Amino acid sequence: MPETARQIADDLRARIESGDLQPGDRLPGEPSLVRTYGVAKMTANQALKILVTEGLAYARPGSGTYVREFRPIRRVANDRLSKARWASGHSIWAADVDRRPLATDVQVYEAEAPHQIGRLLNLEPGAPVLVRSRKYAVEDRPVQIATSYLPADLVRGTAITEPNPGPGGIYARLAELGAEPVNFAEELRARMPSEEERAALNLAAGTPVLEICRTAFTEDERPVEVNQMLLDAGSYVLEYRLSS
Amino acid sequence: MPETARQIADDLRARIESGDLQPGDRLPGEPSLVRTYGVAKMTANQALKILVTEGLAYARPGSGTYVREFRPIRRVANDRLSKARWASGHSIWAADVDRRPLATDVQVYEAEAPHQIGRLLNLEPGAPVLVRSRKYAVEDRPVQIATSYLPADLVRGTAITEPNPGPGGIYARLAELGAEPVNFAEELRARMPSEEERAALNLAAGTPVLEICRTAFTEDERPVEVNQMLLDAGSYVLEYRLSS
DNA sequence: TAGTGGTCTAGACCACTGG
DNA sequence: CAGTGGTCTAGACCACTAT
Known part of the structure; x- marks a missing residue:
């Protein structure tokens, strides 16, 4: 079943936009996504990277990926x-x-x-x-x-x-x-x-x-x-x- | 030797900024990058994707990746x-x-x-x-x-x-x-x-x-x-x- | 039909963070 | 120390483009 990384990103994006995940919150990590979606680690990585390139999240290596805030x-x-x-x-x-x-x-x-x-x-x-x-x-x-x-x-x-x-x-x-x-x-x-x-x-x-x-x-x-x-x-x- | 995808992207970016590659020109394809840099295909793909996310290039599946133009x-x-x-x-x-x-x-x-x-x-x-x-x-x-x-x-x-x-x-x-x-x-x-x-x-x-x-x-x-x-x-x- | 980009897997090593 | 994201490999299949 292709298109998996985008699917995962869509799911997470929806959770961000619905307010389920608040600015500053930590997103599910790669290992967690691997388990819940049954995908390879690199696919999980790419899913998170989609959100990062969209400006919706930022990654802190060694710690996690977090929902970004906007305080202009x-x-x-x-x-x-x-x-x-x-x-x-x-x-x-x-x-x-x-x-x-x-x-x-x-x-x-x-x-x-x-x-x-x-x-x-x-x-x-x-x-x-x-x-x-x-x-x-x-x-x-x-x-x-x-x-x-x-x-x-x-x-x-x-x-x-x-x-x-x-x-x-x-x-x-x-x-x-x-x-x-x-x-x-x-x-x-x-x-x-x-x-x-x-x-x-x-x-x-x-x-x-x-x-x-x-x-x-x-x-x-x-x-x-x-x-x-x-x-x-x-x-x-x-x-x-x-x-x- | 890690950091390879970024290196390749840097090389290509330099060629774009120097004018070696003009707007509309086709970039070296994935197979070409695999040969000249000795990397895996996915690494070549990621290198090109870096330029695409930077807005410097666009990909036409089945055809190639090209330098983007800016005519506002x-x-x-x-x-x-x-x-x-x-x-x-x-x-x-x-x-x-x-x-x-x-x-x-x-x-x-x-x-x-x-x-x-x-x-x-x-x-x-x-x-x-x-x-x-x-x-x-x-x-x-x-x-x-x-x-x-x-x-x-x-x-x-x-x-x-x-x-x-x-x-x-x-x-x-x-x-x-x-x-x-x-x-x-x-x-x-x-x-x-x-x-x-x-x-x-x-x-x-x-x-x-x-x-x-x-x-x-x-x-x-x-x-x-x-x-x-x-x-x-x-x-x-x-x-x-x-x-x- | 051959070549292209797009995507996925399974496994690996690294540097970094945090308790 | 275990857990995290970052990256790479080697191989695979797909849909599409161009000839």
């Missing part, structure tokens, strides 16, 4: 409108408030603009950019990697070239330079991570990433920053507020 | 700002223009408001809602499922209850009712699809979905529509434009 961080893209009375407190996904990611591993250096980035920033090919890359973590768990690119000619000699750019962050410093970002364009896509990305974000199998490319523009429509972000999709809910 | 549709969430001169033509991901998804399988019916939806619409528990569900497809390939919920008391007896609501769509009809949506809140999340979702969107393994919940508000901050969307992440790039 809320990222509100739009700051000014966020105080609007509409859409306050009305969210479909529960999210922990005040679990704010903290920046770590800040690295700042100058480099030649990558092709795509230079194009977004309206720079000549090969022009220098300031690169600010950092990782964000919550409770020691990495949740996001971000890399900002700014025209080197614009920011050289300012606090933006420091790992800690001072109060208000780099946007405050840009404002002091007469280049305050006021408009933003975000491009967003979801996909499975590469092996390096999996390692860098310490992702469980079956977790997609959200890739965001945000370009910041001044009042006179000049692009002054490109920020490329990679988010652990299992840790985030994004929120956008739009008018008109 | 661009979805611009914000309409009014979309004509801004900033952020025009500056996109990081190439996307086909004019591959517009078409709605199919439109179903309209009245039902009791699901718990979460009722909350978002500020309705009494158990209040009736009009449900409009439809599927969107491009070139016969399904790319999105969308379900809208509107307060039944508001829209009963209007063209909104028809599968085809007329020119301008349901928002034009809402405007005629004095309930024009002008503000929107979108919550967004990426995850792996369930089995049903995989089937409904005809998704390849290793393709995440984007789940979007959009609430529409009138000028006087009244929620009038909740639209729940499920997108094939491999088919979409989302764009948001923000001010201030």
